Amino acid sequence: MFHPIVQQWFTAELGVPTAAQRRGWESIRAERHTLIAAPTGSGKTLAAFLTALDDLFREGLQGALPDEVRVLYVSPLKALSADIHKNLAEPRRGIRRLREDAGLRAGRIW
Numbered sequence: 478m479f480h481p482i483v484q485q486w487f488t489a490e491l492g493v494p495t496a497a498q499r500r501g502w503e504s505i506r507a508e509r510h511t512l513i514a515a516p517t518g519s520g521k522t523l524a525a526f527l528t529a530l531d532d533l534f535r536e537g538l539q540g541a542l543p544d545e546v547r548v549l550y551v552s553p554l555k556a557l558s559a560d561i562h563k564n565l566a567e568p569r570r571g572i573r574r575l576r577e578d579a580g581l582r583a584g585r586i587w
Contacts, residue, residue, distance in 0.1 A: 478506055480538075482579060483531045486571045491520075498524040525550070526564040534572060537583040 479487065487494070494502070497515035501524035504511040513521040529548045536542060552560050576583055 478502060479527070479531045480535050482575045482581070483527065483534055483572055486568060486575055487527065490568075490571060491523075494524075495520045497521055498527075501525070502528060522552075522560050522564045523568070527568060530565070530568055530572065534576075534583065538581060 495515070497513050497519040498521075501511055501513040501521065505525070505528045511525075513524055515521055533542060533547065550560075
């Protein structure tokens with residue numbers, strides 16, 4: 478369900494998706510409003526972020542992405558910094574590295 482580069486990053490870094498991630502991705506990809514309720518550490522935040530990153534990655538391969546807000550993430554302030562680092566910055570960096578290794582060009586955020 479993800480671009481092969483995004484899937485490669487996930488598999489190399491995390492292995493097999495959790496049940497919360499699998500069910501969340503199915504619902505998100507079906508464009509349904511989705512609430513993922515699962516224990517801490519089950520990958521809920523990454524489930525949401527990775528879907529958004531995949532969409533932006535695919536669009537970026539087609540050309541430059543517009544300079545606009547595309548994703549809104551609401552998080553408790555206490556968790557925000559860790560969420561952004563672990564679930565956005567690290568995946569983006571790893572996906573970018575794999576994209577470059579594959580010789581693919583992409584839009585600005587990548």
